[in-house]
Amino acid sequence: MKIESVELRVVRLPLVTPFRTSQHRQDERVALLVCAHTTEGEGWADCAVDAGPLYEPEFLSGARAVMAEYLVPMLMAVPELTAARVQSVLAPVKGHQLAKAALETAVLDAELRAKQMSFAQYLGAVRDRVPAGVSVGIPGSLAELIDLVEGYLEQGYRRVKLKIEPGWDLEPIRAVRERFGPGLALQADANTAYTLAGAPQLRALDPFGLLLLEQPLAADDLLGHAELARLLTTPLCLDESITSVRAAATALRLGACSVINIKPARVGGYLAARAIHDLCAAQGIPVWCGGMLETGVGRAANLALAALENFTLPGDVSATARYFAEDITRAFVLEDGYIAVPTGPGTGVDILRDVLGRLTIRHEILR
C-alpha cells in the first residue's frame, strides 16, 4: 500500500475524575488522533502523547511537528509500505517512539481492515476477553480513596492499582488492605517518585502483599531497581524504564524487575510490544498491558494485545466509563470484571464521526 495523506486531529475529552500521579495531574485527555489514508483504505491510531511532557518526554505539539516535518514525508515516499516496514523506514529519526508507534498503528489498522483481519488475530491473541484492572490516582483524602476503590470493586474490577508518592504510600495501602481484605489484588505505582534512599519506606509496604510495585525509581535507574529488588519481597515491575525490546532485555538481565508493564506506544508500537511479550514469555516473566488514558481507538488495540498468552496479570485497560462520559468510539463495558476483545477488522472499532467532529479542536491534513 501507499500512504496518500495523513490526517491529524486533536480532540479534547474531559476525564470523569481528575487523575493525579506523583508527577502530574490531568483533568482531561487532549488526544492526537492519526488517520492514514492509503491506497487500500484508511486506518486510525491514538498517539499516546499528552498536552505536556510531564509523563513522557514526548508531547502533543512535538509529536505533531515531527510527524509533519519528518515521519509522514518519509512514509509517503515509500511505494510499497507495510506496517512491518514502518519502524525501519523511520529509523533515521532518533527517538519519538510515541509518534512512530501511532503511525505504525494507523498503517497496521489500514492493512488489517483491507485483509479483514483483527488486531487480535494478527497479534496472536489466545483469549476473547481480558480481566480489567483500574488505576486509582492520588485523591484528596483516605476517605475519598476508600470510596473510589469501593465504587470500582462494585463495578467488578479484578485488580486495583494505587498511585503512590513519598508521604502517600503506607497509609493508603494499609487503609485499602484493611478495608477490602487480603483477597483484593492490589498493586502500587510510584511513577519514579523515590530514590534508593527511600528503600526503608518501600520495604514497609512488604507486609501488605502487593502483587507488585511499579517503577519506584527513575526511568534510567536500572541498577538502582536491581539493588532495590534485592531489598524488597514485593516484586518490582518496570514501566517508564521499558522503552524498547533492548531495554526490556537489559532490565531482565540485570534483575531490575520480575514483571513488566508493556506500553505499546512507548516501545514503538504493537510489533515491538509483541516482541517484548515473547521475550518475557521465554524467560517466565509475566507481563500486563499499561494504559495512557487512551480513547477507544487506543483501548481497542490494547485489548487485543492484552489477549496474548503471557499477559497473565490484569492490565490498566478499564471500561470507557472510568475515563470519559463520551468517547469517539463505542464504549467498552465491564462484564463480570472482563472486557471483550474486539473481533472486527483492524482495531474492530469505528469512529463515531459526529462525536469526533464535536470534540475536535484542531484538524489538519498532511499530503
Ligand code: SMG
Ligand atoms: O489508562 O488507565 C489508564 C491509566 C493507567 O496509571 C495509568 N497509567 O504510569 O502506568 C502509569 C500511568 C500513566 C498515565 S499518565 C497518561
Ligand code: MG
Ligand atoms: Mg506506571
